[in-house]
Amino acid sequence: MTLEAASSQKTTRARFFILDRSCFREVVRNYKVSAFDLVRLVRNELTVLNAENNKVLWYVRRVSSGHYNVCYAVVHPTVSSGLGAGISVLIPETWLLYSLLTPEHIYRVESARTYWGYLSSQGTLHTTIVTGLMADSKLFANALGIMPQPNPQQLDLQQQVLNESFTLPLSLLPGAVIMRQSKQAVGPIDYNLWGKRIGMTLAGYCLVLSASLFGYKSYLNSSVETLKLSAEAVFSEQQILNQRQQQIDNYARLLQLSTDSTEIFAAIAEELGDSGQLERIQLSAERVQISGFAVSATTVLSKFAESNKFTEVKFDRNIQRVREQEAFSITMTYKAPSDAKAKSGVKDETL
Amino acid sequence: MKLSEQHKLGVAVIGLLLALKMLFVPWLAWVTEQTDEINQLLFNKAKLEQVERRSQQLLKQKTNIEKNFETLNTLWLDAPAAQVTVEAFQHLDKIAGEFGVELTNRSAAELTSDGAVLLPISLFASGTPEQIMVFIHALEHRQPLFQLSRATITRPNVVAKKVNANLELQMLVKPGGEL
Numbered sequence: 001m002t003l004e005a006a007s008s009q010k011t012t013r014a015r016f017f018i019l020d021r022s023c024f025r026e027v028v029r030n031y032k033v034s035a036f037d038l039v040r041l042v043r044n045e046l047t048v049l050n051a052e053n054n055k056v057l058w059y060v061r062r063v064s065s066g067h068y069n070v071c072y073a074v075v076h077p078t079v080s081s082g083l084g085a086g087i088s089v090l091i092p093e094t095w096l097l098y099s100l101l102t103p104e105h106i107y108r109v110e111s112a113r114t115y116w117g118y119l120s121s122q123g124t125l126h127t128t129i130v131t132g133l134m135a136d137s138k139l140f141a142n143a144l145g146i147m148p149q150p151n152p153q154q155l156d157l158q159q160q161v162l163n164e165s166f167t168l169p170l171s172l173l174p175g176a177v178i179m180r181q182s183k184q185a186v187g188p189i190d191y192n193l194w195g196k197r198i199g200m201t202l203a204g205y206c207l208v209l210s211a212s213l214f215g216y217k218s219y220l221n222s223s224v225e226t227l228k229l230s231a232e233a234v235f236s237e238q239q240i241l242n243q244r245q246q247q248i249d250n251y252a253r254l255l256q257l258s259t260d261s262t263e264i265f266a267a268i269a270e271e272l273g274d275s276g277q278l279e280r281i282q283l284s285a286e287r288v289q290i291s292g293f294a295v296s297a298t299t300v301l302s303k304f305a306e307s308n309k310f311t312e313v314k315f316d317r318n319i320q321r322v323r324e325q326e327a328f329s330i331t332m333t334y335k336a337p338s339d340a341k342a343k344s345g346v347k348d349e350t351l
Numbered sequence: 352m353k354l355s356e357q358h359k360l361g362v363a364v365i366g367l368l369l370a371l372k373m374l375f376v377p378w379l380a381w382v383t384e385q386t387d388e389i390n391q392l393l394f395n396k397a398k399l400e401q402v403e404r405r406s407q408q409l410l411k412q413k414t415n416i417e418k419n420f421e422t423l424n425t426l427w428l429d430a431p432a433a434q435v436t437v438e439a440f441q442h443l444d445k446i447a448g449e450f451g452v453e454l455t456n457r458s459a460a461e462l463t464s465d466g467a468v469l470l471p472i473s474l475f476a477s478g479t480p481e482q483i484m485v486f487i488h489a490l491e492h493r494q495p496l497f498q499l500s501r502a503t504i505t506r507p508n509v510v511a512k513k514v515n516a517n518l519e520l521q522m523l524v525k526p527g528g529e530l
Contacts, residue, residue, distance in 0.1 A: 195363070206378060213385045220392035227399035234406040241409065241416050247526060248419045250466035251426070254498070254523075261499045262488040277509070283502040293509075 014087040018161050020112040024073040024092050031068045038068055055080040058175035059095050063123055071095060088178045093157055095172060097125055106137055106152040116140045259286050264334045267309045276300045286334045297328035304332055311335050427523040428495035439470055439522050452478040452486045462524060470522040483516050496523045
């Protein structure tokens with residue numbers, strides 16, 4: 001026998017059932033384990049109690065750290081099979097007493113059957129049917145080893161559930177929920193409907209894919225066009241720079257090949273000194289030819305030959321004696337200092 | 352007339368095959384074509400993005416090249432092709448006049464362009480050895496720049512104070528118009 005709780009909200013799909021004590025068999029276990037092990041223990045206990053198609057409800061109450069009190073309610077298949085399709089919440093009535101009873105008070109609980117209820121300060125619930133010797137609350141108190149209470153409290157459970165509001169602890173719900181799928185008769189497959197559905201799905205997929213491809217291609221086209229414009233500017237800039245670099249290279253090479261003529265003239269004057277007089281100087285790049293008169297043409301030659309500014313020094317024609325002097329003609333090559341070449345300021349750098 | 356179930360199925364299969372042939376296959380070809388084009392565009396985009404990155408490097412090179420080019424711009428003669436000879440001679444006259452060198456003969460050949468554009472000039476100059484030296488120095492160091500390719504300096508006789516110089520020069524000229 002069950003009491004069905006009235007739902008205040010029409011949209012609520014879950015139905016709540018309060019099971020009286022005749023609908024289930026209660027098993028209480030106390031575990032002193034970690035939370036991880038508790039899950040394993042509860043699962044094992046459920047496997048054991050689930051035999052013979054019973055439906056087992058469970059409710060974990062934490063007594064203290066690492067100490068749990070787990071209530072199992074084994075519901076007979078005949079009760080659970082009467083539930084309709086959808087979500088049902090089955091709450092054994094004794095589990096409500098954990099919320100409704102004030103600890104250390106004896107209650108006379110009116111339900112399908114009347115029984116004594118007592119919740120200890122440690123949270124342990126004791127219940128006994130009011131019958132025979134246990135019709136007297138003193139004997140119930142004696143059995144529990146507590147002081148008798150002359151006027152036990154009255155609790156009409158049906159009245160409480162149907163007419164008065166009360167709060168269910170959330171920890172009670174996970175183990176009390178039963179889901180049942182509706183069993184509809186499976187008719188013949190509607191090929192037309194399924195064909196339409198599949199067709200629509202495929203058409204939708206094709207449309208989405210086509211639109212995505214088209215959109216992505218348009219985006220890429222515009223990106224490439226934008227990049228092309230900037231790349232063309234880069235190419236054009238690169239072309240100009242290459243052209244300029246080429247010209248710089250050409251002129252820099254030319255400038256580096258040339259030698260400062262005045263340096264050559266200065267070097268000739270310095271080496272010759274007073275040892276002779278020049279009549280002719282001829283420069284062709286770094287090749288130098290000098291002609292003149294001197295007391296000793298050999299002295300002149302030796303001066304140039306000993307100089308580190310000239311190489312390949314030699315007479316290029318016979319020495320002739322004219323009056324008291326010798327007429328000479330010397331050819332040589334000017335050896336420019338390495339730092340003298342970089343006179344232009346243009347660096348020959350390639351890109 | 353009602354079609355039997357078998358006929359309906361046959362018609363449906365034929366319809367399906369026709370739809371595949373007329374719609375799905377062309378659509379698939381279109382998708383393949385679009386995918387290829389997208390791949391090509393992605394490739395182009397990646398390449399163009401590389402160019403974008405290269406432009407950053409180009410910017411660094413540009414500063415260096417511009418600097419060198421500016422220096423070069425001060426070294427060569429920047430004049431229209433028809434005016435090059437005139438301006439070169441004016442420049443020569445100016446320097447010669449400045450140092451008291453007498454130019455007795457001068458001539459210019461056609462512009463040569465073997466990488467660098469040059470104006471060959473040959474001239475005869477007369478002056479004291481000192482005047483000729485500073486004249487040559489000025490030609491080689493003042494802008495626009497001359498390069499001395501050949502020089503022959505002779506003294507007519509032992510007692511003569513002046514010397515004659517036969518100079519073959521090349522003047523650096525800016526390449527025409529394209530820059």
